[in-house]
Amino acid sequence: xxxxxxxxxxxxxxxxxxxxxxxxxxxxxxxxxxxxxxxxxxxxxxxxxxxxxxxxxxxxxxxxxxxxxxxxxxxxxxxxxxxxxxxxxxxxxxxxxxxxxxxxxxxxxxxxxxxxxxxxxxxxxxxxxxxxxxxxxxxxxxxxxxxxxxxxxxxxxxxxxxxxxxxxxxxxxxxxxxxxxxxxxxxxxxxxxxxxxxxxxxxxxxxxxxxxxxxxxxxxxxxxxxxxxxxxxxxxxxxxxxxxxxxxxxxxxxxxxxx
Amino acid sequence: xxxxxxxxxxxxxxxxxxxxxxxxxxxxxxxxxxxxxxxxxxxxxxxxxxxxxxxxxxxxxxxxxxxxxxxxxxxxxxxxxxxxxxxxxxxxxxxxxxxxxxxxxxxxxxxxxxxxxxxxxxxxxxxxxxxxxxxxxxxxxxxxxxxxxxxxxxxxxxxxxxxxxxxxxxxxxxxxxxxxxxxxxxxxxxxxxxxxxxxxxxxxxxxxxxxxxxxxxxxxxxxxxxxxxxxxxxxxxxxxxxxxxxxxxxxxxxxxxxxxxxxxxxxxxxxxxxxxxxxxxxxxxxxxxxxxxxxxxxxxxxxxxxxxxxxxx
Numbered sequence: 001x002x003x004x005x006x007x008x009x010x011x012x013x014x015x016x017x018x019x020x021x022x023x024x025x026x027x028x029x030x031x032x033x034x035x036x037x038x039x040x041x042x043x044x045x046x047x048x049x050x051x052x053x054x055x056x057x058x059x060x061x062x063x064x065x066x067x068x069x070x071x072x073x074x075x076x077x078x079x080x081x082x083x084x085x086x087x088x089x090x091x092x093x094x095x096x097x098x099x100x101x102x103x104x105x106x107x108x109x110x111x112x113x114x115x116x117x118x119x120x121x122x123x124x125x126x127x128x129x130x131x132x133x134x135x136x137x138x139x140x141x142x143x144x145x146x147x148x149x150x151x152x153x154x155x156x157x158x159x160x161x162x163x164x165x166x167x168x169x170x171x172x173x174x175x176x177x178x179x180x181x182x183x184x185x186x187x188x189x190x191x192x193x194x195x196x197x198x199x200x201x202x203x204x205x206x207x208x209x210x211x212x213x214x215x216x217x218x219x220x221x222x223x224x225x226x227x228x229x230x231x232x233x234x235x236x237x238x239x240x241x242x243x244x245x246x247x248x249x250x251x252x253x254x255x256x257x258x259x
Numbered sequence: 260x261x262x263x264x265x266x267x268x269x270x271x272x273x274x275x276x277x278x279x280x281x282x283x284x285x286x287x288x289x290x291x292x293x294x295x296x297x298x299x300x301x302x303x304x305x306x307x308x309x310x311x312x313x314x315x316x317x318x319x320x321x322x323x324x325x326x327x328x329x330x331x332x333x334x335x336x337x338x339x340x341x342x343x344x345x346x347x348x349x350x351x352x353x354x355x356x357x358x359x360x361x362x363x364x365x366x367x368x369x370x371x372x373x374x375x376x377x378x379x380x381x382x383x384x385x386x387x388x389x390x391x392x393x394x395x396x397x398x399x400x401x402x403x404x405x406x407x408x409x410x411x412x413x414x415x416x417x418x419x420x421x422x423x424x425x426x427x428x429x430x431x432x433x434x435x436x437x438x439x440x441x442x443x444x445x446x447x448x449x450x451x452x453x454x455x456x457x458x459x460x461x462x463x464x465x466x467x468x469x470x471x472x473x474x475x476x477x478x479x480x481x482x483x484x485x486x487x488x489x490x491x492x493x494x495x496x497x498x499x500x501x502x503x504x505x506x507x508x509x510x511x512x513x514x515x516x517x518x519x520x521x522x523x524x525x526x527x528x529x530x531x532x533x534x535x536x537x538x539x540x541x542x543x544x545x546x547x548x549x550x551x552x553x554x555x556x557x558x559x560x561x562x563x564x565x566x567x568x569x570x571x572x
Contacts, residue, residue, distance in 0.1 A: 016352070087349065097334070
């Protein structure tokens, strides 16, 4: 019970921080405009007919999954920020499990990620992306898995970094290429072998594919778009989540106390 | 009395260091004690507190807090302690009350609620009570971003007292506080000690705060130099002496030699008492004195003397 309250309060703090950070809120509305409007729009105009499915919808679902994954992952950096502000002392001295701290953090950043996709969805609806609404609503619970696995990926990367500076340099480097490798904007069914390998070891690939698998389930486009059965994606995401949190927490706690 | 802090041969060497930051410390602190841990910068005070509060891994040795081993039962240890760190550890994005609430829920004192007004009555009362004692009741709902250093310190103190800990670790708690707040804090801490038998482990640079301690432990270069009551430490470290002088210095020197007391000659004559009665010495002097001072050491004198000795070593 104590740990559940701790998880809630750690998560709540992240949401509060987000809501008080105006530039960050603004940024969350700008990215979907670029991604869906510019990229999706231009692909649809030029490649839509050849591909045999609507690119705007394809990118739209991809960006929802990518936003959840990436936002939760990069939000975890704030644990390093806390360390530099000496606030982590306050968290680490509390009589709660270290896993509660990490899970609270992932949970909080996932909530923040959900606030951010409000912008994505609003923009998608405004520019009239062809959407089947019930299927979009189905993505809301499904997205939890995507956000949580993104958060666990963030924990794994963060546990290897010691300073805010390093984190600011490394996080874009490990996240940005995944936008493309995970097929957020372009299909990745057929790729040259080196890209295929990189794509299939990118954790974000399974989050994006999972979201699309659910959205396109039973539609004619399913075969053209989705890589794996959603159950396969789900299994991979769960394995990732558990192992990333385990390894990440171990290293993070060790670095924190073992100086 | 039962010990609530037991430290046995504690050693800490930081990574990539050749010297032990804490070098074989052993001591005990008893329930309800005010224990002052003193030493110059770099003596190993904060390192010791960090290990005792489970935020830093020791190299070797054994530490038990409230009967629990810091390595095997860290959560139980943390359940029994409150800590005020030397560096403020507050979240700048939150208000003062939010910082307190965050803490109280992490410590399992209350269930999570998103706003102050939804928190239970007991929480709200305690926050207002403690913030009034420290004089920050008007600022409690403001963001702390613009708080002064002293106000942040007060907030941290309020926060650490929320859970009524069995042992309170204070790492230089009053640095940056104005004299009135220092006094209020100490009055309150004394009250808490009496009512709840709270043990206080204190590091401080204000020696008058250590003067009120039950026991003082002075460390230097990671080792204990002296440990005992403030009175014992003073006696052990430096001598009481008389400063006297006369226009007839030769005669005075002669008489002091006859008395068989140890003395040094400087601007004045410094006569070491070594437990001898002042009155007996004065009575046997016939020469007219134009200076007479009795020097009783303060803890500060003892401390400074010790640090000087350490530097010469």
